Amino acid sequence: MRIDVVLPCLNEAAALPWVLGRMPHGFHPIVVDNGSADGSAKIAAELGATVVSEPRTGFGAACHAGLAAATSDVVCFMDADASLDPEQLPRVSRPVMAGEADLVLGRRVRRPGASWPAHARLGNAVLARRLRRRTGARLRDLGPMRACRRVALLRLGIVDRRFGYPLEMVLRAAAARWRIAEVDVDYLPRDGRSKVTGTVRGTLRAVHDMRRVMAREDGTQDVST
Structure with missing residues (x-):
């Protein structure tokens, strides 16, 4: 059975050969180019990935x-910056394939050399604690490597197209009474600095988007904002 893997991509030309070269058998990469200026799309296509162009900027948009381009029953998501090892995708997708969970997130375990600034770790820990209290799901990380069933995810109707997308996925999955699980995955030294957690500004932008999602799901903010 083929599993499509969605990889949002913005200027990841240096990382893509390693990432795509470690894609396990049966896992097919869909690289979503979100306005790269370094030839990422060309490299991904040459390495056998399906390439989708998304002109609207935003992590959620990608x-x-x-x-939308995926066709497999189960889909995975992961970053394209080499901070996560594609060879560990089977451990994330296995509980979904086995019918043991509906959404599985990879909890990042930092390995030597991995860059995860204190402000980003703190923000992630606070968010995970709020999610545990709100949803009851035993999550310690809002990890970017995850797996679920494609049609069910589409039916959740996620509307955020920025950095709130991963959070809204968990909130709507919990509201739909999905079984949400977490498995450990390695967090590795990435190629270059993160576009989100690499700077305080980037982290604050992500926090703002996630607060907006929280407010919208609480019914205190209009969906169109």
Whole structure:
């Protein structure tokens, strides 16, 4: 059975050969180019990935475009920056394939040399604690490597197209009474600095988007904002 893997991509030319070269058998990469200027799309295509162009900027926009292009029953998501090892995708997708969980997130375990600034770790820990209290799911990380069933995910109707997309996925999955699980995955030294957690500004932008999602799901903010 083939599993499509959605990889949002913005200027990841240096990382893509390693990432795509470690894609396990049966896992097919869908690289969503979100405005790269370094030839990422060309490299991904030459390495056998399906390439989707998403002109609308935003992490969620790229994720949704990849999801719309996927055709497999189970889909995975992961970053394209080499901070996560594609060879560990089977451990994330296995509980979904076995019918033991509906959504599985990879909890990042930092390995030597991996860059995960203190401000980003703190923000992630606070968010995970809020999610545990709100949803009851035993999550310690809002990890970007995850797996679920494609049609069910589309039916959740996720509307965020920025950095709130991963959070909204968990909130809507919990509201739909999905079984949400977590498995450990390695967090590795990535290629270059993260576009989100690599700077305080990037982290604050992500926090703002996630607060907006929280408010919208609480019914205190209009969906169109």
